[in-house]
Amino acid sequence: MPGLAPGIHDFLSPGQDVDGRDKPGHDVVGIAGAVMTYIAKPKFHHPGLKKNELGYTHRDYEGKISTLCAGCGHDSITASIIEACYELSIEPHRVAKISGIGCSSKTPDYFLGNSHGFNSVHGRMPSVLTGANLANRDLIYLGVSGDGDSASIGFGQFAHSIRRAVNMTYIVENNGVYGLTKGQFSATADRGSKSKKGVTNTDNAIDLVAIALQLGATFVARSFSGDKTQLVPLIAAAIRHKGASFIDVISPCIAFNNHAGSTKSFDYVREHNDAVNRLDVLVGRDPISVDYAPGSVQVVEQHDGSRLALRKLDADYDPHDRLGAMTFLQKHAAKGQIVTGLLYVDPEAEDLHTHLDTVETPLNTLDEQALCPGSAVLDKINASLR
Numbered sequence: 001m002p003g004l005a006p007g008i009h010d011f012l013s014p015g016q017d018v019d020g021r022d023k024p025g026h027d028v029v030g031i032a033g034a035v036m037t038y039i040a041k042p043k044f045h046h047p048g049l050k051k052n053e054l055g056y057t058h059r060d061y062e063g064k065i066s067t068l069c070a071g072c073g074h075d076s077i078t079a080s081i082i083e084a085c086y087e088l089s090i091e092p093h094r095v096a097k098i099s100g101i102g103c104s105s106k107t108p109d110y111f112l113g114n115s116h117g118f119n120s121v122h123g124r125m126p127s128v129l130t131g132a133n134l135a136n137r138d139l140i141y142l143g144v145s146g147d148g149d150s151a152s153i154g155f156g157q158f159a160h161s162i163r164r165a166v167n168m169t170y171i172v173e174n175n176g177v178y179g180l181t182k183g184q185f186s187a188t189a190d191r192g193s194k195s196k197k198g199v200t201n202t203d204n205a206i207d208l209v210a211i212a213l214q215l216g217a218t219f220v221a222r223s224f225s226g227d228k229t230q231l232v233p234l235i236a237a238a239i240r241h242k243g244a245s246f247i248d249v250i251s252p253c254i255a256f257n258n259h260a261g262s263t264k265s266f267d268y269v270r271e272h273n274d275a276v277n278r279l280d281v282l283v284g285r286d287p288i289s290v291d292y293a294p295g296s297v298q299v300v301e302q303h304d305g306s307r308l309a310l311r312k313l314d315a316d317y318d319p320h321d322r323l324g325a326m327t328f329l330q331k332h333a334a335k336g337q338i339v340t341g342l343l344y345v346d347p348e349a350e351d352l353h354t355h356l357d358t359v360e361t362p363l364n365t366l367d368e369q370a371l372c373p374g375s376a377v378l379d380k381i382n383a384s385l386r
């Protein structure tokens with residue numbers, strides 16, 4: 001779109017197409033002037049589709065048709081996000097989806113087509129999200145990123161948004177490579193893992209879950225793109241959590257990281273996955289999922305009144321123990337096991353707005369009188385600081 005500043009064309013208003021048009025197969029110009037293709041979905045759907053409390057069907061939570069490689073793990077994560085938002089009966093216009101750059105960061109275009117969206121700059125999703133959240137605390141913030149986006153160029157941004165307790169659901173679609181730029185190792189690639197070309201990674205890996213725990217995230221989970229039963233309730237619970245929620249989702253890149261020697265491939269993760277718990281989210285008294293399995297259930301009440309029902313597989317796993325979660329993670333990593341499930345939650349969590357003591361009214365709705373109350377008020381503030 002000639003004439004627009006870089007990035008501006010990527011700001012989507014609710015219900016609006018990326019370039020204001022709505023026909024399948026059209027092209028728009030991307031940040032670097034490259035042509036990006038978007039395929040709109042047909043609007044008709046079966047009249048008998050199941051509806052949620054708001055009367056919306058799944059289709060109302062979908063976006064455009066994905067242009068990712070067929071079989072990409074990221075598309076499965078998209079499906080889980082759609083399912084979680086449908087189940088929670090979220091009003092799409094109350095969601096802001098913010099991403100960086102990468103195949104993973106393209107995915108917000110494929111879900112919640114009627115939500116706010118901003119496809120920002122590589123590694124800068126967290127600061128854009130933090131700014132938006134400070135300006136309007138009333139929206140639900142979904143940060144979608146990749147391992148390159150968050151563990152390489154955006155590592156500092158990731159760290160600061162977590163330690164500041166921004167109220168968000170931060171999802172990393174982790175394939176261990178820079179998928180979009182053809183498969184270079186990212187900082188989450190395990191030492192000793194092999195690239196498609198047979199090169200062995202000699203660098204140590206960053207475990208974003210371990211770092212999120214250390215930085216004080218109040219909801220920390222790991223899952224696998226191919227495990228919808230585990231992932232959907234985790235996303236739903238993270239959205240309901242008030243504070244910094246972080247979910248690392250192992251998401252095999254079928255083009256560059258799904259071969260023997262990769263530790264992010266479908267086969268490797270299936271063989272090394274160790275789930276610590278199974279989770280259902282109960283909103284009020286209505287169970288969203290009633291797929292109860294044998295074993296003990298622990299109900300955790302969150303700040304907003306929603307409850308997490310943890311179906312414990314490991315009898316002694318306690319998701320309220322941050323130090324225990326860190327040790328558990330390291331112990332299993334040493335054995336080559338990928339721990340999935342809800343590793344840590346603080347039901348009493350606070351967020352950045354609580355820490356800054358901001359007013360309940362979203363700042364973007366304050367009028368001029370509230371923002372510029374006059375020199376007498378300023379004099380009073382200055383006097384209080386002397």
Ligand SMILES: Cc1ncc(C[n+]2csc(CCOP(=O)(O)OP(=O)(O)O)c2C)c(N)n1
Nearest residue numbers: 102103104122146147148149177178179180
């Ligand atoms: C400032 C900047 N540096 C480098 C790039 C090139 N680049 C685009 S996407 C990408 C890596 C994406 O990897 P990841 O976040 O893991 O996403 P994936 O494609 O694997 O889902 C890189 C290095 C860029 N777009 N901008």
Ligand code: SF4
Nearest residue numbers: 069072103179253254
């Ligand atoms: S290159 Fe990899 S990450 Fe990108 S769309 Fe294809 S499979 Fe997915």
Ligand SMILES: [Mg+2]
Nearest residue numbers: 146147177179
């Ligand atoms: Mg990646």
